[in-house]
Amino acid sequence: MLDWKGLLKWSVTHSDGTQKKDLKPMDEETKNWLMEALAEHALQDVKRMQEILSKVHEDDKGTQEDENEKIALLEELEDIVDNLDMADSLYHIGGLVELIRQAKQSKYPRVQHISLSIFITCNQNNPHIQQWSIVEGAFQFLNLILNSDNMKTKEWALAAISSLIRGENLQSKRDFIEIEGVQFNLEILKDKTGKYSDKMKAKALTMLKDLVFYDHRLHFTYNNLDKFSNTNAKVVNGKPSQLIKTNNSEKNNKVSYDQNEELKQENEKPENAKYKDSVKKYLIEQNFINDFFFYLDTLENNLLDSRVCYLDILKHILEFSPELQTQFKNEKLQILKQKMLSVMKHNSKNENLNEFEISQYKDVLVQLEKKQ
Numbered sequence: 001m002l003d004w005k006g007l008l009k010w011s012v013t014h015s016d017g018t019q020k021k022d023l024k025p026m027d028e029e030t031k032n033w034l035m036e037a038l039a040e041h042a043l044q045d046v047k048r049m050q051e052i053l054s055k056v057h058e059d060d061k062g063t064q065e066d067e068n069e070k071i072a073l074l075e076e077l078e079d080i081v082d083n084l085d086m087a088d089s090l091y092h093i094g095g096l097v098e099l100i101r102q103a104k105q106s107k108y109p110r111v112q113h114i115s116l117s118i119f120i121t122c123n124q125n126n127p128h129i130q131q132w133s134i135v136e137g138a139f140q141f142l143n144l145i146l147n148s149d150n151m152k153t154k155e156w157a158l159a160a161i162s163s164l165i166r167g168e169n170l171q172s173k174r175d176f177i178e179i180e181g182v183q184f185n186l187e188i189l190k191d192k193t194g195k196y197s198d199k200m201k202a203k204a205l206t207m208l209k210d211l212v213f214y215d216h217r218l219h220f221t222y223n224n225l226d227k228f229s230n231t232n233a234k235v236v237n238g239k240p241s242q243l244i245k246t247n248n249s250e251k252n253n254k255v256s257y258d259q260n261e262e263l264k265q266e267n268e269k270p271e272n273a274k275y276k277d278s279v280k281k282y283l284i285e286q287n288f289i290n291d292f293f294f295y296l297d298t299l300e301n302n303l304l305d306s307r308v309c310y311l312d313i314l315k316h317i318l319e320f321s322p323e324l325q326t327q328f329k330n331e332k333l334q335i336l337k338q339k340m341l342s343v344m345k346h347n348s349k350n351e352n353l354n355e356f357e358i359s360q361y362k363d364v365l366v367q368l369e370k371k372q
Helices: 004-014 028-056 064-083 087-092 095-105 109-123 127-135 138-147 151-165 170-178 181-190 198-217 260-266 270-275 278-285 293-297 301-320 322-348 355-369
Strands: 234-236 239-241
Touching: 028 064, 028 087, 028 095, 064 109, 087 095, 087 109, 087 127, 095 109, 095 127, 095 138, 095 151, 109 127, 109 138, 109 151, 127 138, 127 151, 127 170, 138 151, 151 170, 151 181, 151 198, 170 181, 170 198, 170 270, 181 198, 181 278, 198 278, 198 301, 278 301, 293 301, 293 322, 301 322, 301 355, 322 355
Parallel strands: none
Antiparallel strands: 234 239
């Protein structure tokens, strides 16, 4: 067992905040003790996660007692994952597979929601976990959105899908495009039947904003190959590879060797060329900027993020299409200026909450004023 009292006593003794002390290198004995303590703690957490997953895996009994027990277990698992960087460990012990299973099959909505919440924590901006999750079938959360009668379940499921594609994992974005995810987001945004909540519409708009932002780079294998930058998730034979290795160990031992120079040679694959700018092209085909211009008709704070997302998407689309930019300028320039002035007046009475929105308006107007 980890000697928490000993660790606490050591921490307080070495840094109680009452006086300045000369910092000295940690001696080997103390360093080894601390490393062993932390390793033991991590091992205990992994064992506990395995125990939780084993109990949660049991079939639902349909009783309140069973539901409460599974909720308590998953809340404990959530605490472990939240407090430590345990996403990789959770995957390797089958945790992500179990979370996906619980989200899709559990009879208890609260169990579904906590499972999806943990799933989101693990996947958010984590390319390797994102790709592993996709391989394990996480895009099937779409079925929850389509078939569930519980609106919160739908909201959690869409948030989980969003966590799969957000960030620099370009492969996950291509996978999402392949399953017609962009079309599905537009379906959510256009819904007037109440099938999808306002929260889901805001999330769908955020997802489109992210896709449009990376749209011009979707043909790349890696998003960022600047000198000595960390590379993103790589997929080999449909499965993610966490480590990208080269065969020349002599090169890797040189401080001046930049592995990214080699990776650039495979960064643009012919089969990925079709994805470049594909999201913007589709949104233009679907008349997105005109159909959703109404987002700018309100000053309500609950739609502030949606207005910012729309303006950001608008900016990128206008930058991409000179023809559309000219048309939009002729039809909407003066209207857009008036709307920005309204936001600026509102901002002074709104605790300056609209500052970023105003900056987005300015970016769009600068784009419109550019000479073709």
